[in-house]
Amino acid sequence: DADVTQTPRNRITKTGKRIMLECSQTKGHDRMYWYRQDPGLGLRLIYYSFDVKDINKGEISDGYSVSRQAQAKFSLSLESAIPNQTALYFCATSDLVRDLTRAGELFFGEGSRLTVL
Amino acid sequence: AQTVTQSQPEMSVQEAETVTLSCTYDTSESDYYLFWYKQPPSRQMILVIRQEAYKQQNATENRFSVNFQKAAKSFSLKISDSQLGDAAMYFCEEGGSEKLVFGKGTKLTVNP
Numbered sequence: 647d648a649d650v651t652q653t654p655r656n657r658i659t660k661t662g663k664r665i666m667l668e669c670s671q672t673k674g675h676d677r678m679y680w681y682r683q684d685p686g687l688g689l690r691l692i693y694y695s696f697d698v699k700d701i702n703k704g705e706i707s708d709g710y711s712v713s714r715q716a717q718a719k720f721s722l723s724l725e726s727a728i729p730n731q732t733a734l735y736f737c738a739t740s741d742l743v744r745d746l747t748r749a750g751e752l753f754f755g756e757g758s759r760l761t762v763l
Numbered sequence: 764a765q766t767v768t769q770s771q772p773e774m775s776v777q778e779a780e781t782v783t784l785s786c787t788y789d790t791s792e793s794d795y796y797l798f799w800y801k802q803p804p805s806r807q808m809i810l811v812i813r814q815e816a817y818k819q820q821n822a823t824e825n826r827f828s829v830n831f832q833k834a835a836k837s838f839s840l841k842i843s844d845s846q847l848g849d850a851a852m853y854f855c856e857e858g859g860s861e862k863l864v865f866g867k868g869t870k871l872t873v874n875p
Binding site: 694705 | 769772795796798800806807808810813854856858859861862863864865866867868
């Protein structure tokens with residue numbers, strides 16, 4: 647099984663619908679991230695969390711919200727989806743503190759491709 | 764704010780040849796790490812190589828090596844003996860602070 651699991655892998659929805667993308671990890675990492683990938687724009691940070699009580703906005707948080715339900719779970723919500731939120735979404739984890747030899751290295755899920763019509 | 768620039772949106776290389784992908788960054792952090800990730804068509808993000816900024820020696824991983832120029836804030840990736848399986852998007856990342864910043868990527872094509 648994958649260390650970082652995202653669901654769903656693919657989703658097509660309509661404008662105005664509420665969508666939740668879920669991420670769970672078995673790596674025991676404290677830090678979790680949501681990125682959005684668009685062609686020509688690379689990966690842009692939406693939200694990140696360093697523990698259950700710590701949620702931070704990234705570069706492009708407008709239109710998104712997150713929930714850190716547990717150390718292992720970090721969900722991304724689109725309250726009212728719009729077409730320009732069509733993208734590939736990645737969840738990632740890292741463990742800066744406990745393992746300095748891997749400081750900053752991200753471990754990615756397989757991505758969730760979202761299409762908003 | 765940190766920025767990472769990959770100036771080559773696309774590159775191509777002949778199989779068995781060598782190619783270098785460029786990356787420059789701008790950070791105010793004193794201690795940071797740099798990474799190259801590969802994204803094949805399967806879309807999975809795979810770590811290729813990492814470099815600790817405090818180390819002067821350039822990192823190498825088999826056919827992959829970096830040219831790290833700290834003063835110039837440059838971190839290029841060299842792929843030697845290119846293989847068809849190297850065809851992918853490559854992303855440079857600077858990870859010295861809370862927000863891990865990526866470049867926009869370079870699409871590498873490997874021609875047989």
